[in-house]
Amino acid sequence: MPRYTPTVNGQARAVDAPADMPLLYVLRDLLGVTGPKYGCGVGVCGACTSHLGDDAVRPCIVPMDSVGARPVTTIEGLADGDVLHPVQEAWLAEDVAQCGFCQPGQIMTAVHLLAANPDPSDADIDAAMSENVCRCGTYVRIRAAIRRAADLGSA
Amino acid sequence: MVHRSEGSVRPDEPPEGGGAPISRRRFLQFTLAGTGTLVVGGAVVGGGDAGDPAGALDLGEIIDFGNAITLAESLYADNLLLEVTADNRIRFELPRLDKGQGIATAIAMLVADELDADYERTDVELSDRRPDRPFSITGSSAAVRALWAPVRGVAAQARARLVTAAALRWRVSASSLTTSQSRVTAPDGRSATYGELSAEAARVTIPLIPTTPRPVDRYRIVGTAKSRKNARAIVTGAQEYTLDLGVPGAMPTVIARSPDVGGTVASWSAGPAASMPGVVGITQVPSGIAVAARTFHEAFAARDALQITWRPGTARGRSDDNMREGLRQIVPPLTPVLPLYRSHEATFEFPFMAHAPMEVMGAVADVRDGAAEIWYASQSPNYLAAEVARALRIPVSNVTMHVPYAGGSFGRRLFGEPAIEAAQISRALGVPVKLMWTRNDDMRHGRFRPITRCAVRASWLGRATTSFEHRIASARTDFSHGLGDALTAAGAQIAPGLISQVGFQTMVSIPYAFGVSNGLLAERDFGVPTGSWRSVFSGTMTAANEIFIDEMARARGQDEVGFRLRHLDSPAATRCLEQVAAAGDWGRSMPAGQAQGVALHVEYRSAVAYLVEIDTNGAEPRLTRAFAAVDVGIPVNTRGLQAQMQGALVDGWSAMFLAGIHIDDGFVREGSFADFHWARMRHAPTTTEVHVFPATPGAEPGGAGELGIPAASAACVNAYARATGERPRRFPIGEVA
Numbered sequence: 105m106p107r108y109t110p111t112v113n114g115q116a117r118a119v120d121a122p123a124d125m126p127l128l129y130v131l132r133d134l135l136g137v138t139g140p141k142y143g144c145g146v147g148v149c150g151a152c153t154s155h156l157g158d159d160a161v162r163p164c165i166v167p168m169d170s171v172g173a174r175p176v177t178t179i180e181g182l183a184d185g186d187v188l189h190p191v192q193e194a195w196l197a198e199d200v201a202q203c204g205f206c207q208p209g210q211i212m213t214a215v216h217l218l219a220a221n222p223d224p225s226d227a228d229i230d231a232a233m234s235e236n237v238c239r240c241g242t243y244v245r246i247r248a249a250i251r252r253a254a255d256l257g258s259a
Numbered sequence: 260m261v262h263r264s265e266g267s268v269r270p271d272e273p274p275e276g277g278g279a280p281i282s283r284r285r286f287l288q289f290t291l292a293g294t295g296t297l298v299v300g301g302a303v304v305g306g307g308d309a310g311d312p313a314g315a316l317d318l319g320e321i322i323d324f325g326n327a328i329t330l331a332e333s334l335y336a337d338n339l340l341l342e343v344t345a346d347n348r349i350r351f352e353l354p355r356l357d358k359g360q361g362i363a364t365a366i367a368m369l370v371a372d373e374l375d376a377d378y379e380r381t382d383v384e385l386s387d388r389r390p391d392r393p394f395s396i397t398g399s400s401a402a403v404r405a406l407w408a409p410v411r412g413v414a415a416q417a418r419a420r421l422v423t424a425a426a427l428r429w430r431v432s433a434s435s436l437t438t439s440q441s442r443v444t445a446p447d448g449r450s451a452t453y454g455e456l457s458a459e460a461a462r463v464t465i466p467l468i469p470t471t472p473r474p475v476d477r478y479r480i481v482g483t484a485k486s487r488k489n490a491r492a493i494v495t496g497a498q499e500y501t502l503d504l505g506v507p508g509a510m511p512t513v514i515a516r517s518p519d520v521g522g523t524v525a526s527w528s529a530g531p532a533a534s535m536p537g538v539v540g541i542t543q544v545p546s547g548i549a550v551a552a553r554t555f556h557e558a559f560a561a562r563d564a565l566q567i568t569w570r571p572g573t574a575r576g577r578s579d580d581n582m583r584e585g586l587r588q589i590v591p592p593l594t595p596v597l598p599l600y601r602s603h604e605a606t607f608e609f610p611f612m613a614h615a616p617m618e619v620m621g622a623v624a625d626v627r628d629g630a631a632e633i634w635y636a637s638q639s640p641n642y643l644a645a646e647v648a649r650a651l652r653i654p655v656s657n658v659t660m661h662v663p664y665a666g667g668s669f670g671r672r673l674f675g676e677p678a679i680e681a682a683q684i685s686r687a688l689g690v691p692v693k694l695m696w697t698r699n700d701d702m703r704h705g706r707f708r709p710i711t712r713c714a715v716r717a718s719w720l721g722r723a724t725t726s727f728e729h730r731i732a733s734a735r736t737d738f739s740h741g742l743g744d745a746l747t748a749a750g751a752q753i754a755p756g757l758i759s760q761v762g763f764q765t766m767v768s769i770p771y772a773f774g775v776s777n778g779l780l781a782e783r784d785f786g787v788p789t790g791s792w793r794s795v796f797s798g799t800m801t802a803a804n805e806i807f808i809d810e811m812a813r814a815r816g817q818d819e820v821g822f823r824l825r826h827l828d829s830p831a832a833t834r835c836l837e838q839v840a841a842a843g844d845w846g847r848s849m850p851a852g853q854a855q856g857v858a859l860h861v862e863y864r865s866a867v868a869y870l871v872e873i874d875t876n877g878a879e880p881r882l883t884r885a886f887a888a889v890d891v892g893i894p895v896n897t898r899g900l901q902a903q904m905q906g907a908l909v910d911g912w913s914a915m916f917l918a919g920i921h922i923d924d925g926f927v928r929e930g931s932f933a934d935f936h937w938a939r940m941r942h943a944p945t946t947t948e949v950h951v952f953p954a955t956p957g958a959e960p961g962g963a964g965e966l967g968i969p970a971a972s973a974a975c976v977n978a979y980a981r982a983t984g985e986r987p988r989r990f991p992i993g994e995v996a
Contacts, residue, residue: 105536121554122536122556122557125554125556125557126556129554129555129556130554132555133511133553133554133555133556134553134554136505138496138499138502138503139495139496139497140496141500141617141618141666142502142555142619142695143617143618143619143698143932144698144931144932144933145697145698146698146931146933148931148932148933149617149698149931149932151617178496179494179495179496180495180496180497182495183495188491188494188495192494192495195490195494196486196490196491196494199486199487199490199898199902200494201359201487201490201493201494202359202360202361202487202667202902202906203358203359203616203617203618203664203665203666203667204359204487204489204490204492204493204498204664204666205359205500205616205617205618205666205667206617206666207493207494208493208494208496211494226945229940230940230941231941233939233940234939234940234941235939236939236940237617237932237937237939238617238909239615239616239617239667239669239937240359240617240667240902240906240909241905241906241907241908241909241910241938241943242902242905242906243909243938243939243940243943244905244943244944244945244946244947245902245905246940247940247943247945
């Protein structure tokens with residue numbers, strides 16, 4: 105079983121895992137990083153969305169041997185210590201979450217969207233965020249939070 | 260350690276029969292905890308107190324399921340735990356599941372307000388199952404209704420004792436003291452925090468100020484907008500759900516389940532799976548073959564390598580078409596329309612519907628030495644503990660059940676199959692396990708809102724509506740999750756198979772003066788597992804009614820809002836409808852292909868109305884704007900209520916336009932969110948304004964969690980019908996037939 109030394113949320117970690125093990129189970133079951141959630145296991149719900157380098161990815165369908173040297177950032181790695189990322193702050197200001205289970209993935213998708221497009225239109229938000237399911241139906245507040253974060257970023 | 264309910268005599272088993280001779284005399288307990296703090300708890304005192312029996316209730320006194328839960332729980336209502344800690348925090352153990360509806364936040368508001376505590380230092384934790392609260396069921400949108408009086412009571416008791424302790428310490432009149440922000444203050448300026456007074460308060464036997472809760476108009480937190488208590492934990496990834504818990508040694512576990520609904524194992528061998536990397540153990544359970552491994556990935560791989568022969572399941576031969584036909588055959592006939600009367604009639608068909616909470620079903624279990632420790636986000640933990648005990652053949656008193664926060668439920672967690680399975684696997688393998696249902700398991704082996712056919716007919720003479728009839732045929736709804744016991748305890752003697760009739764009868768009332776109005780339900784078992792789905796019968800029946808009422812209004816040449824206002828006999832519904840009609844500018848001119856739609860619903864002692872606007876000109880229809888108005892009698896957290904109404908609109912859209920479960924010869928077609936088409940961002944309106952009416956003088960709080968579904972569902976369909984001229988009859992509308 106190969107040994108990998110991924111950088112997860114800024115820390116070098118070491119783990120023995122099969123090459124085809126999806127990153128999600130490495131994170132959750134072997135490294136105890138439980139912010140990314142299992143919602144479908146096949147890349148269609150977005151609950152595990154995390155960042156691999158500059159990309160937003162679905163760890164449930166990213167095999168461990170494809171991670172390489174790119175740093176892994178999960179929801180736990182988004183804040184700078186106690187200082188939340190502006191998108192997290194916007195999520196709090198709009199009280200977006202209900203059950204909260206999908207929100208780590210929603211936030212990581214939104215952060216990626218805003219990094220590429222600091223002032224997204226409604227259509228841009230539709231396109232980027234429709235890959236993430238929220239069963240509580242928080243979409244209207246997710247949109248408001250993205251707009252709020254965009255306004256903060258341009259202020 | 261915290262003492263609680265010392266002297267409690269409630270056994271694990273529910274009392275025998277309705278109106279069991281249990282004393283209603285209660286007392287609150289004030290114990291000195293090991294840490295020297297005030298702990299206010301309650302205990303029911305048993306024994307003869309013959310003058311005050313619980314008394315059997317006629318079914319007619321049960322307004323709805325929420326009312327039944329409140330009544331059944333009333334004997335045990337004070338069995339609560341509130342602690343004032345030495346570091347000046349308030350800790351309340353909530354005997355309910357928070358699954359996103361926000362009940363923990365609402366109760367924290369209520370506790371802090373009544374207690375004059377610092378809200379920021381008021382913590383609400385989800386209580387483990389309490390055997391002395393046998394009917395604590397999270398359901399029927401009843402949590403605030405049922406806990407309103409007892410939570411206020413226990414907080415008022417605690418405040419009175421803290422004030423008394425300060426009065427005794429300072430030798431001043433208790434009535435001269437004031438409380439605010441977890442602090443007692445004397446007229447001379449002396450003050451002490453609740454934490455500093457807690458130990459002395461625990462020794463107070465007779466409070467020197469009244470212990471009655473304050474009137475609603477004196478509340479300063481209740482009725483305001485608060486963010487979710489665990490919002491920061493959620494956005495930082497720190498919020499733990501069942502499968503995130505670090506239970507030592509708990510091994511990732513999955514079950515190989517039959518390809519069709521309800522199939523069972525005929526024969527199996529582990530084959531190569533037993534020696535695959537990471538595998539810890541393999542064992543058979545009634546629902547299939549369980550594999551525990553180092554990681555879920557390794558458990559999946561071993562599961563897929565098992566060699567299993569399956570017996571056919573419970574729904575072979577059943578497909579959507581023949582079940583729809585089966586329902587058509589059993590739907591009770593409508594009464595013939597009298598000569599000279601005019602009438603309108605319509606039939607609406609609803610598919611099976613998965614709950615599909617974002618957090619898949621899962622449980623952690625550690626079974627050893629004849630005892631079980633379970634972590635499961637249960638809506639009915641005592642009923643489930645009894646099921647676990649039966650499955651393991653151990654006393655229910657040996658079953659500990661922790662209740663973590665849940666990632667959604669929508670009724671699904673009234674049932675607890677994963678907890679039972681996990682307990683069986685843990686015992687068989689001799690290790691703690693964390694069992695996860697995959698999304699595929701959730702879709703193909705879950706429970707569904709029953710496939711349903713609604714036939715509605717109304718008749719009128721001139722402007723007078725003279726009859727309104729509703730006939731439903733439906734797959735039988737499974738209520739075997741503790742609600743029956745609660746109904747029995749509330750005094751209603753109901754044969755188990757008739758619980759759905761009771762539910763139906765309590766939900767069938769309509770808030771309109773439509774002359775003779777009645778409803779009948781016929782059920783049929785198709786071998787497909789079912790369960791209550793957010794709003795239960797109302798989600799289909801009331802949605803159908805409200806779609807029908809639009810059609811009837813148009814058939815009679817009347818405006819859909821005006822027609823409703825002329826017939827409504829619910830003041831709360833009237834003001835909700837008037838509010839959204841004004842806010843949304845009902846009747847405004849819109850381009851072709853766009854339209855407004857309205858609908859309303861009255862249940863759970865609450866009322867709601869929606870006005871939505873739709874645009875059908877694009878590739879798929881889409882809501883553009885939405886307005887809701889909600890009257891819950893006494894709103895606790897207005898922000899939480901707004902979230903519920905916004906979310907219900909997304910649910911309503913999904914259920915009526917996009918999603919459904921299909922059965923093909925006993926197999927479930929859908930397997931994930933790729934084919935179970937729940938609404939995404941691109942389907943949601945860009946704004947949803949929700950107006951929350953402030954507390955009504957003299958009102959009591961109503962329920963809200965399920966309230967929005969029927970009205971939201973119908974408003975969306977009504978807008979679609981007005982935009983397109985179509986008359987939708989089978990849902991979801993967007994489905995290719």
